[in-house]
Amino acid sequence: MRELNLDQLRTLVAITDLGTFSAAARALHLAQPTVSLHISELESRLGATLVLRGGRKVEPTAAGAVLVERARRLLRDADDAVDAVQRHVEGRIGRVRLGSSTGVLVYLLPEVLKAMERAHPDIDVEVSILGSAEAMERLAQGTLDVGLVALPQPARPGIVLTHWRSDPMMAFVPRAWTVPKRITPQWLAARPLIFNDSTTQMYRLTMEWFADAGLSPRTRIELNYNEAMKSLVAAGYGAAVLPLEHAGEQLHQGVQVVPLRPALTRHTAVVHRPLEAVDGATRNLLLTLAQFRQV
Missing domain, CATH: 3.40.190.10 (Periplasmic binding protein-like II)
Known part of the structure; x- marks a missing residue:
């Protein structure tokens, strides 16, 4: 037996709900011969009479009532599947x-x-x-x-x-340090430094800033968590070069942020x-x- 056709099942449900072939045809925007063909093909496929014709109102047979009950579930699931795919395509889910x-x-x-x-x-x-x-x-x-x-x-x-x-790179230094108004590579290279890991783009950007001044400083520690770096700065462990990513950024109490000269941008x-x-x-x-x- 071939698989059931959802359009034909929808037609059967509409006839059961509305009571006539003509009403179902109007509701489904189909020609009445198409509605009749849907039902006859379903009956042929299943080898059973599904509706009782001839009265003022079309009624489902016992077999038809069983199929209508299952068809409602199938159609509901099919509509849900189409809606889920549509929501995914439209980016709603x-x-x-x-x-x-x-x-x-x-x-x-x-x-x-x-x-x-x-x-x-x-x-x-x-x-x-x-x-x-x-x-x-x-x-x-x-x-x-x-x-x-x-x-x-x-x-x-x-x-x-x-x-x-684009965010300005700044020197994050311990508050206890006496610092100039703008920090140069020469001044910073003479202090203990905390850098991002050498595999990161931030490290390369910072080292290029030093290299342009003819410097290649050694770091005291390298790690990739900016907040941990700021905590170490606050503890006086060293200075770090990091982006100021938010104008209202809450700083650790023991940290001061000083502009660089020359300026550097991430x-x-x-x-x-x-x-x-x-x-x-x-x-x-x-x-x-x-x-x-x-x-």
Whole structure:
């Protein structure tokens, strides 16, 4: 026996509910011969009479009543499946895997995630703390949907990179230190230093700043958690060069933030696969991130 046809089942339910073939035809926007054909094909397929014809109102047979009951469930499930797919395509529901550094996560992403929750409550944004190189690699492998990465990054085929924001790099130094109004590479190189790990874009950016002054300082400790670095600065362990990611950033009591001379800027980009290759949920996250982009 061939599989049941949902359109024919919908016709049977409509006839049962409305009582006549003509009423079902009007409700379903079908010609009446098409409605009659749907029922006759169903009866032929099942080898059973499904409706009693000839009276003022069409009534289902016992076999027809059993099929109508099951058909209602099948049609409801089919409608739910179509709606679920449509919501996924339109980006009203889904899951997006987002990679970000700790600093961006702590100071910049909360407002983005709040906006996503408000506009798209059925989209789950799954955030992973990743360095820029790992985020780029996972994006290329297809295990990440969107990354917030430090620039510059080498071009990769099939990956779109869009500037998102620029943040000034500052010297975070213990409050007990006596410091100039602007800190130079020469002044900072003579102090104990706390840097990001040497594999990170932040480390390379900072070391290039020193290298332009002809310096190659040694670090006292390297780690990738900016808040831990600030805690060590507050304890007097050393100084760090980090982005000031939020104008109202709450600083540790024992930390002072001093501008650099020459100035240094950390640029952040949004990276993702081409729009035609991403789902609706990812597109909605990208649109939300764009609302927070620095012009």
